[in-house]
Amino acid sequence: MKIAMIGTGYVGLTTGACFANLGNDVMCVDVDESKIATLKEGKVPFFEPGLSEMVSQNIEQGRLTFTTNAAPAIQAAEIIFIAVGTPSDEDGRADVQYVLNVAEEIGKAMNGFKVIVIKSTVPLGTSRKVETLIKQHQQQPHEFEIASNPEFLREGEAINDFMIPDRIVIGTETERAKNLLTHLYKPLERPNRPILSTNIESAVMIKYASNAMLSARISFMNELAHLCEKVGADIKDVATGMGYDTRIGPRFLQAGAGYGGSCFPKDVRALAATLQDYGCNNVLMQAIENVNIKQKESIVPKLKEELPSLQGKRIAIWGLAFKPKTDDMREATSLTVIPALLKEGASVIGFDPEAEEIAKKLMPTIEYAPNPYEAAMDADAIVLLTEWDVFRQIDLQRVKNSMKQPILLDGRNIYDPAELQKLGFRYQSIGR
Numbered sequence: 071m072k073i074a075m076i077g078t079g080y081v082g083l084t085t086g087a088c089f090a091n092l093g094n095d096v097m098c099v100d101v102d103e104s105k106i107a108t109l110k111e112g113k114v115p116f117f118e119p120g121l122s123e124m125v126s127q128n129i130e131q132g133r134l135t136f137t138t139n140a141a142p143a144i145q146a147a148e149i150i151f152i153a154v155g156t157p158s159d160e161d162g163r164a165d166v167q168y169v170l171n172v173a174e175e176i177g178k179a180m181n182g183f184k185v186i187v188i189k190s191t192v193p194l195g196t197s198r199k200v201e202t203l204i205k206q207h208q209q210q211p212h213e214f215e216i217a218s219n220p221e222f223l224r225e226g227e228a229i230n231d232f233m234i235p236d237r238i239v240i241g242t243e244t245e246r247a248k249n250l251l252t253h254l255y256k257p258l259e260r261p262n263r264p265i266l267s268t269n270i271e272s273a274v275m276i277k278y279a280s281n282a283m284l285s286a287r288i289s290f291m292n293e294l295a296h297l298c299e300k301v302g303a304d305i306k307d308v309a310t311g312m313g314y315d316t317r318i319g320p321r322f323l324q325a326g327a328g329y330g331g332s333c334f335p336k337d338v339r340a341l342a343a344t345l346q347d348y349g350c351n352n353v354l355m356q357a358i359e360n361v362n363i364k365q366k367e368s369i370v371p372k373l374k375e376e377l378p379s380l381q382g383k384r385i386a387i388w389g390l391a392f393k394p395k396t397d398d399m400r401e402a403t404s405l406t407v408i409p410a411l412l413k414e415g416a417s418v419i420g421f422d423p424e425a426e427e428i429a430k431k432l433m434p435t436i437e438y439a440p441n442p443y444e445a446a447m448d449a450d451a452i453v454l455l456t457e458w459d460v461f462r463q464i465d466l467q468r469v470k471n472s473m474k475q476p477i478l479l480d481g482r483n484i485y486d487p488a489e490l491q492k493l494g495f496r497y498q499s500i501g502r
């Protein structure tokens with residue numbers, strides 16, 4: 071099939087490359103000229119395992135192309151995906167301006183029947199706005215259908231999540247759009263991985279509800295982690311015990327230094343705002359967000375239990391990205407912790423296997439180390455914020471020997487407290 075993917079970020083590029091890999095012709099469009107220039111050379115402008123290889127193979131085989139010029143892509147396509155960003159505005163609502171800009175462009179360039187699929191996470195009611203704008207900007211009337219096809223991929227696992235999804239959700243209003251999209255996604259359907267067909271509103275709600283539920287589980291455990299610390303319980307044991315309950319299940323019950331990323335925080339805020347807009351109670355959504363903010367803010371006070379004055383102290387931060395296997399820094403916990411450390415007069419040296427380049431743009435005044443050992447050298451404390459594999463079996467004896475003070479605050483509970491104490495660390499973790 072002929073596909074235009076408008077917005078070539080984490081979602082648009084992964085989805086575009088995967089559709090091309092399934093044999094479709096995909097034109098990826100972005101307004102960012104440098105991004106498109108990089109992609110035309112077969113390079114991926116961010117870190118996502120396996121994506122580079124898939125992009126270059128599909129470019130070579132002529133199924134994947136890149137452009138900054140939306141009109142030809144729109145005209146050539148039967149199906150147009152909108153995959154631009156929907157960041158939070160200052161009230162926490164999803165800012166849909168980029169989606170609406172694309173709707174205008176689609177209207178202007180349209181030359182025949184198209185299915186326009188909103189893949190970006192957008193609030194209820196956006197599909198109507200997109201429809202109206204397209205109609206307003208059409209040079210002459212052309213039929214089109216709007217669909218909602220929310221994306222559930224996780225950065226760091228994006229290709230697998232696209233190719234082996236838990237489910238595919240297609241929200242449509244007509245059989246024609248439903249059939250076209252079902253045909254497009256057919257190769258990914260399996261008996262336990264269905265294509266769910268709903269109306270547009272339900273598709274939108276499934277996306278927000280899923281992200282809010284996952285965030286809720288994390289905030290739930292983070293809130294309880296504080297109580298565990300006070301009463302001598304271990305939140306990891308609590309999570310294990312809860313997880314065996316088949317009604318609960320084990321996933322997303324890890325306490326830690328708070329969630330970040332491009333989705334959970336903004337989607338929870340957006341859902342809270344939508345509930346408010348429709349006159350519904352949103353206390354739960356607000357609580358999920360507030361617990362998360364407090365969790366990120368609790369890291370420096372926790373460190374101060376070991377190091378009451380941070381003035382002049384050298385603190386190593388292990389992990390800057392919002393989670394492992396990505397260089398995405400959006401709403402990363404490091405962006406809360408590092409400024410708070412600097413404010414206390416500490417000096418900070420950061421290490422991240424992939425996110426250093428992006429981190430340098432956001433935090434140009436801190437030092438960066440090429441590996442975790444150099445970050446730890448002469449440090450008064452290490453604060454681990456992202457559970458990259460490289461930290462799991464690191465030579466902790468060597469790390470400790472090179473530090474000024476053997477303090478390690480494990481914000482992701484990856485180490486065994488007894489082992490770390492045996493090695494001579496003053497070890498802190500979350501809820502244990």
Ligand SMILES: NC(=O)c1ccc[n+]([C@@H]2O[C@H](COP(=O)([O-])OP(=O)(O)OC[C@H]3O[C@@H](n4cnc5c(N)ncnc54)[C@H](O)[C@@H]3O)[C@@H](O)[C@H]2O)c1
Binds near residue numbers: 079105
């Ligand atoms: N990142 C994720 O893990 C993830 C997962 C599921 C859903 N989502 C949702 O998918 C959407 C996209 O997220 P992302 O992380 O890929 O964003 P992103 O910021 O990585 O990419 C968005 C891209 O859209 C481009 N763009 C903006 N306006 C444009 C226009 N008029 N024409 C063409 N391109 C334009 C930007 O230059 C940018 O490259 C968001 O709504 C997000 O909530 C993201």
